[in-house]
Amino acid sequence: MMLAERAPSHFRPSPTLRRYYAALLARFGPQGWWPARTRLEVILGAILTQNTAWSNAARAIARLRRAGLLNLRKLRGASQADLEICIRPAGFYRQKAAAIRSFLEWLDRTCGGSLHKAFLRPPELLRKELLGLRGLGPETADAILLYAGGKPFFVADAYTRRVLARHAMVSPRAGYAAVQEFVHRSLPPDPEMFNEFHALLVEVGKRCCRRRQALCGECPLKGFLPPEARVNVQDAAALTSPAAP
Ligand code: SF4
Known part of the structure; x- marks a missing residue:
C-alpha cells in the first residue's frame, strides 16, 4: 500500500x-489484472496492447515466451528481425519493436539494466522518463507504473x-x-x-x-x-x- x-x-x-x-x-x-507472470511481461504487454485487442498482444507474448525472449538478457540480445517476427500478431510491429528497444536502452543507461532499480526511482520522475521514450504515451506509461511498479497512477x-x-x-x-x-x-x-x-x-x-x-x-x-x-x-x-x- x-x-x-x-x-x-x-x-x-x-x-x-x-x-x-x-x-x-x-x-x-x-x-485479477494484469494477466502476466513477471514485471517484464507486464511492460511488454503494455506496449504490445497499444491500438489492438489484448488477445493480439497475448499472442505476441506467447510467441516471445516460446522464443525464450521473456527475459531481459535474451531480449537485449535478440535481433531486430526475431523481435519483429515474435510481436507481429500485435500489429504496428516495427513501431512496437522500436518502443521495446527504447525502453531497454533507457533501462540499461539509467538503471543499470535493473527493473528493481527503475521502480525505486521517484514515481513522478520515472513517469516523466517513460513519457520521454519512443512509442510510450501516457496510457502505456501509467499501465507500466501501476501494474508493473505498483505506483498510484x-x-x-x-x-x-x-x-x-x-x-x-x-x-x-x-x-x-x-x-x-x-x-x-x-x-x-x-x-x-x-x-x-x-x-x-x-x-x-x-x-x-x-x-x-x-x-x-x-x-x-x-x-x-x-x-x-x-x-x-x-x-x-x-x-x-x-x-x-
Ligand atoms: S451510461 Fe454506461 S456505465 Fe452508465 S449505466 Fe449506462 S451502460 Fe452503465
Missing part, C-alpha cells in the same frame, strides 16, 4: 466514485473516459490528463484500488457501456446515471464518445 506516496494537496475523497467501484466489484468480482483509458463522460462527471471532450486528474482528486492514491477499478471499468465498458450502445438496463452503474444524462445516453451513438470497442 502506498497511500502516502503521492497524495495531492487538493485531494478530497469522493464517496461517489467509491460507490461506483463497490457496485462494479459486487457485480463482476476481482478481475490511474490508467484513464477510453473506457474510463466514456463511463465518466456519460455520467456527466467529466466533459465528453476531456482528454487523458483531465480524466486522470479527476480520478486522482476523487480517490485515495491506492495502487490496489486503481488496479482493480481500472480493470472493472474496462469490463463494464465491454459488457454494457459500449461505444455505440449503452446497455444501461443491465449495467451495475445504472442507479448512478444522472437523470439529465439519460436522454443522451439512450442515443449513445450520438455522443462524442472516446474510442474503444
Whole structure:
C-alpha cells in the first residue's frame, strides 16, 4: 500500500466514485489484472496492447515466451528481425519493436539494466522518463507504473473516459490528463484500488457501456446515471464518445 506516496494537496475523497467501484466489484468480482507472470511481461504487454485487442498482444507474448525472449538478457540480445517476427500478431510491429528497444536502452543507461532499480526511482520522475521514450504515451506509461511498479497512477483509458463522460462527471471532450486528474482528486492514491477499478471499468465498458450502445438496463452503474444524462445516453451513438470497442 502506498497511500502516502503521492497524495495531492487538493485531494478530497469522493464517496461517489467509491460507490461506483463497490457496485462494479459486487457485480463482476476481482478481475485479477494484469494477466502476466513477471514485471517484464507486464511492460511488454503494455506496449504490445497499444491500438489492438489484448488477445493480439497475448499472442505476441506467447510467441516471445516460446522464443525464450521473456527475459531481459535474451531480449537485449535478440535481433531486430526475431523481435519483429515474435510481436507481429500485435500489429504496428516495427513501431512496437522500436518502443521495446527504447525502453531497454533507457533501462540499461539509467538503471543499470535493473527493473528493481527503475521502480525505486521517484514515481513522478520515472513517469516523466517513460513519457520521454519512443512509442510510450501516457496510457502505456501509467499501465507500466501501476501494474508493473505498483505506483498510484490511474490508467484513464477510453473506457474510463466514456463511463465518466456519460455520467456527466467529466466533459465528453476531456482528454487523458483531465480524466486522470479527476480520478486522482476523487480517490485515495491506492495502487490496489486503481488496479482493480481500472480493470472493472474496462469490463463494464465491454459488457454494457459500449461505444455505440449503452446497455444501461443491465449495467451495475445504472442507479448512478444522472437523470439529465439519460436522454443522451439512450442515443449513445450520438455522443462524442472516446474510442474503444
Ligand atoms: S451502460 Fe449506462 S449505466 Fe452503465 S456505465 Fe454506461 S451510461 Fe452508465
